[in-house]
Amino acid sequence: MTTMKEIARKTGVSTSTVSLVLNGRDRGRVKSDIAKRVRAAAETMGYRPNPLARSLRTSRTRMLGFVSDEIATTPYAGGIILGAQDAARSLGYMMLTVNTDERFDEDGGIAALERYGVDGFMYATMYHRTVDVPRSLCGRPLVLVDADARNGGVPGIVPDEFHIGYDATRRLVDAGCSRIAYVGSRDRIPAQTGRRKGYRQALDDAGMPYDPRLDVAVTGNQPAVDDVDSLMERFHPDGFFCFNDAHAWYVYECAARRGMRVGRDVSVVGVDNHRVFAQTLAPRLTTVALPHYEMGFWAVCTLVSRIEGVAVDVRPSAGLVADMPQFGGDGTVAVRCALVEKDSVAHRS
């Protein structure tokens, strides 16, 4: 590991000068040819600053704490972490990840992060829900991911549930469906209430009647299949907006049982909660992609811009971006989700 001292010796200047130059604070303080020599030496010697040593003086570590509550076993997390990491790397930050089991040791992990001197925190939940922000996080730079703070006042990012419901339903409307069902969740979470609102609004905007019998909320597994089965049996929907891909599976199953095919006899749009469904299991499922990656990315950008007190300007790698909100906003912001077209929607216009 090359140190500033070594560069100083080699260049015949003092470490202070090296420090100034290498931190880009040499404008009008160091003669430009000296600066050049220093930079050259640093380059050839492969100098890389030691962030830990630096932090001892500055008490800034360029490390970010990522606190999440991956309850036991969750498949959702990936994208968020990925997005956060990409942003962190672009901005020269490192992510320390910690998971709190919520009930016990909620602050243990946070305290550890603090000892390691992280510059700020992200608190992420693995599905969109309302949380009590741990008190140990109050006062520190903090951004919420996929979570609403019960007491408000904390910047954060969540999917735009309303538009998920709206766009999905709209897609079915555009395809010419005339009896569009919503297969929702029985949990009272923002995702359910928001998506359902979007569903109803889309119907309304399309001048289609809202039929409460087509608006179901299911739970469990066998019961859910039974409910969907009975929905099909009695009311013959020709389009289904499904709370998530698991719910969509019920429709696939029931359709298969009665000799119908999704994309031919019925149309289905589902929220791609588990991601894998759209990729491996049911490529034929038209999905609304949750913006996990984008949320992670946005969170880091926002956090860093607060830490450094300046706007940051990096963009996620192309192709992964759904619809990024502006950075740096206060309060919670919602990302619009992308509709990913597959062929599970029959066109009958």
Add this chain to the structure above:
Amino acid sequence: MTTMKEIARKTGVSTSTVSLVLNGRDRGRVKSDIAKRVRAAAETMGYRPNPLARSLRTSRTRMLGFVSDEIATTPYAGGIILGAQDAARSLGYMMLTVNTDERFDEDGGIAALERYGVDGFMYATMYHRTVDVPRSLCGRPLVLVDADARNGGVPGIVPDEFHIGYDATRRLVDAGCSRIAYVGSRDRIPAQTGRRKGYRQALDDAGMPYDPRLDVAVTGNQPAVDDVDSLMERFHPDGFFCFNDAHAWYVYECAARRGMRVGRDVSVVGVDNHRVFAQTLAPRLTTVALPHYEMGFWAVCTLVSRIEGVAVDVRPSAGLVADMPQFGGDGTVAVRCALVEKDSVAHRS
């Protein structure tokens, strides 16, 4: 933040003494009542060591680098990270996570980790496969997770693919199935070859004939469904061992189409690759649980024991453990996977 200096001042001793005491190296070097006073002061003042400052002297950070290749968007990762984190916390380590996009910037992230002074590395792939270990990792303490090193010589942990196939098939044999099919993958990866071997061995041990027509490898989506459909149509298997849960879905779909029910008319055992399937989608699916959590946990334990040169002894939190291998071994080790019983196996003995 309380520092040693403050404790020293308050206690009327030198910081060296404080350091000795607080690091537990005071046996026979510091009078026990002084030690007691120091410890008491540390306690009441809420002293917590500053790991960064310490690392400047010791060049040991108690930070571990977790390098993974979450290709764009993977649902598998969660468990590994979770297990690794739990182990790390028990052992007083912190995890820095970084993802390498493999093609570009493979070493960028690793170099960053190195600058931050991690004590060791984990290199994890998000499905069991053979990898070239990045050269930048050579010579450093390193443990592979869910990966085989192409050139060998690196300790690591992978699932016991053979036993996955063996146990799953055995389960179907025990249930009285007489025509057991294997719905495999067309990828030539350890998971496929290993599981298939286990399948054949289990048949053999049960004295059942191996029928190559029941041993299929599918790919794609529609083609896969078609293949399974034709398998059912022509050879009427009564038991299916499926490469993973996505493959199992094909069986569900085809069964539904012909009015058959899994768990009644046919039996299915699948590998729970995506985890979510077993939980949400198909609780009726009897699954072999991949030991992601366990692998992460084991990896950290092994890594730490190599770093510190001593055996570590922590156990994962109960209820999550399939079958942990012993710690500290050299070379790659395989974890036996747990079979999770659901009711997708019909008993017809």
Add this chain to the structure above:
DNA sequence: ATGAAAGCGCTAACAA
């Protein structure tokens, strides 16, 4: 425009 010196919190020789 440059350098000397102090110090961030901690550890480890070496003295005493």
Add this chain to the structure above:
DNA sequence: TTGTTAGCGCTTTCAT
């Protein structure tokens, strides 16, 4: 048994 001193790599006054 305890304290003094030096220094890890870096930043930052303050002299020069």
